[in-house]
Amino acid sequence: MKALQIIPFLYLFVAILFIYDAATKILAGEPFSNYWTSFLVAGLAIFMFFFRRKYSKRMVDHYNKK
Numbered sequence: 001m002k003a004l005q006i007i008p009f010l011y012l013f014v015a016i017l018f019i020y021d022a023a024t025k026i027l028a029g030e031p032f033s034n035y036w037t038s039f040l041v042a043g044l045a046i047f048m049f050f051f052r053r054k055y056s057k058r059m060v061d062h063y064n065k066k
Contacts, residue, residue, distance in 0.1 A: 004052075009049075011052065012049050014041075015043075015045035015049070019039070022036075
């Protein structure tokens with residue numbers, strides 16, 4: 001169960017990496033089509049962070065009731 005508490009933070013780490021990637025592409029002057037996917041993946045990783053935390057809490061509560 002300890003891994004279930006760590007995995008959501010890996011999603012945040014991935015989001016930070018992709019935001020950094022997009023920022024460097026913007027500062028390098030690359031066209032829009034090259035960095036929007038990085039922002040899209042970062043947004044998905046942030047969504048997964050909150051999604052996994054919410055459902056891991058539900059799962060812990062469910063198993064504690066038994």
